[in-house]
Amino acid sequence: MYDLTKQDGEIYLFASSGRGINELDAFDAAEVNAGIFALNAVRFSSFVPIGPNGRWRLQSELSYSIDRGNSLPMAYADYSSNSEQVAAALAVGIPKDDTLPGIIMEYADKGNSNDLLEKAITSVESTFKRRKWDLKNIETKSVEIIPENGYACAMVGALYLPYDQLLL
Secondary structure: OOOHHHOOEEEEEEEEEEEEOOHHHHHHHHHHHOOEOOEEEEEOOOEEOEEOOEEOEEEOOOOOOEOOOEEEEEEEEEEEEOOOOEEEEEEEEEEOOOOOOEEEEEEEEEOOHHHHHHHHHHHHHHHHHHHOOOEEEEEEEEEEEOOOOOEEEEEEEEEEEEHHHOOO
């Protein structure tokens, strides 16, 4: 069992796209383009945990090689099509109170990334308002892609990298 409150780590935020001969091939291309070469994803709900030394750090650069069939938690959304533009967007709300977790909202669908990013940001703002939390800032990622001679996949994600389980 992963108990991310008992360890420290970082969360790699990414937006990626890829093309392939079918949905799975395009999904794999999007993962590879994000620097994730061999991952068994354990799907997580979307929170930035608080570890023993504070809230996990958000990263835009992958600090760990994902190339040997690792199993790690990841919150993600993806969408593929062979006929329409696809997009994905992610927004991460960070509270002013350092003792509270962050909130991650991710979406993927046909269409453009601006619409999905607006939906993700609005969802974060609504969640913070409902919880009566003060919002410090919102980090975002988004991507869109048009299929060419096959499928296109748009993907966003938050990959959880616990320091004590990484073989750096």
